[in-house]
Amino acid sequence: MVIQDDSKEMLLFYEEVLGLIRARDDVETTFESSLAGREIFKLQSGEGFVVTAFDDPRSSKTDFQAARSGRLYILRFPSSIALGDRFERANPGCLGMSLYTYRVSSIAEYFQRVKASNAQKITEIVANEFGEQSFSFIAPDGYFWTLIESGL
Structure with a gap:
């Protein structure tokens, strides 16, 4: 999922309401660190995004072998980057x-x-x-x- 949220506020919905657990949080990807990010998201020099991944609540935060399939990845872009609205x-x-x-x-x-x-x-x-x-x-x-x- 791609969202625009500088505050991480929207992530609370997935954690508190849907009960998902954060498996990874605040993993930064930048133009300089990711060729794929440049190509897929058309990042420009100095731009980037942050990744948070959520797992099923029955997964384990500490045991990789106990993780369940179906991880939800949320890519958060800062409000300084213009994203097109595709929700319609x-x-x-x-x-x-x-x-x-x-x-x-x-x-x-x-x-x-x-x-x-x-x-x-x-x-x-x-x-x-x-x-x-x-x-x-x-x-x-x-x-x-x-x-x-x-x-x-």
């Missing part, structure tokens, strides 16, 4: 952007946590096309998420 293309039915799905063990608990947060456009809990209880919302950083209840 990050909705159901749109091509080219990601939509995020997360399985949780207690959908009602997560529903209350998300409702108490700065998330927007929160749907009611409904059965999806597979009969799973689910709800969707737009996270404070603008990305579209769907949470699905699972017998974890």
Whole structure:
């Protein structure tokens, strides 16, 4: 995910509301240190971004072998770098952007946590096309998420 946040405030949503654990934090990438960063993000000299990675709460912060798959990487760009707004293309039915799905063990608990947060456009809990209880919302950083209840 690519966000623009100098304060790290938006990261708190993933940690406090969704319960993910920070696996890596404040890993800096600059124009000077990354040829890939120059090519992919069109970084200019002196520009860079910071990476934070989140893991499933059942992962281990200390045992690499106990890490679960599906790490969420968030790249934070400073507000001094102009980023184009692509969130209109990050909705159901749109091509080219990601939509995020997360399985949780207690959908009602997560529903209350998300409702108490700065998330927007929160749907009611409904059965999806597979009969799973689910709800969707737009996270404070603008990305579209769907949470699905699972017998974890």
